[in-house]
Amino acid sequence: MPDGVSAPDFSGILLAFDFGEKRIGVATGNTLLNSAQPLTTISTEKTDERFAAIAKLLAEWQPSALVVGLPCHEDGAPHQMTALCRRFANRLKGRFKLPVILVDERYTSAAASEALTARGIHGIKQKPLLDQVAAQHILQAYFDEPTTGILA
Template identity: 60%
Template sequence: MGRLPKGTVLAFDFGKKRIGVAVGEKEMRLAHPLMTIHGEMTRQRFEAIAKLIETWQPVLLVVGLPVHADGTEHELTQLSRRFARRLEGRYRIKSVLVDERYTTITAKSALGELGIKGKKQKPMLDQIAAQHILQSFFDGNYATT
């Protein structure tokens, strides 16, 4: 992964209706779910992100890059790339794209193991997926493209 400056990292699981957010400290290499940003309006989303940036002062932003199981891209792949570029341009913080294949599946499984099933998962699912994206980054299991 190379030597990155010490500090906090925020990760995002981008979606059209919700954005899951996770936070972690690079030295400890542990990701924690933080929150889910709800809504489809770009202005509101970036206002919420601006507050997170101000509060956490991250040195790096990680964005999940969704692709099909075989690695081919789809509509959300391009939207996630655009979201990462906008974050970097707006906040002047480097953003890294991380392959997020199967993070929603593993997030659902993790919640299921905690006894949280079905519709009860929905409020937490995106932030748990963001946690898995960030943990994958910390563990070095990522592909930036």
């Protein structure tokens, strides 16, 4: 399916990724419950280590599809991280042969920070959790509006 075409609904377990150059947040969820939970943060900049950690998660969770947050400016215009996230999504699809859905991730980091603050986690204590909670928000956004996702 060409880029920009709405993704079909997938059933079962999904894994979501909040890609960053230093860390990748990971969340999981089940389409039966349409509910996402933070899972882990991959805290390495080494590509081989990142994909080895992702391979372990895929073996454990056996997802039917992967969701990747796609960052852009407030007006929707792409920027440098948009291209890096698209590249990451394409590498996931190529390595693991699973459908990859791109979901707009604007404001997910802010929403994740607010959610952690509401749980009494402030400042520097948020850092190890922020990316996985952002991934949770990305996946929850897909569950709430699956037609807004696009296949990578």
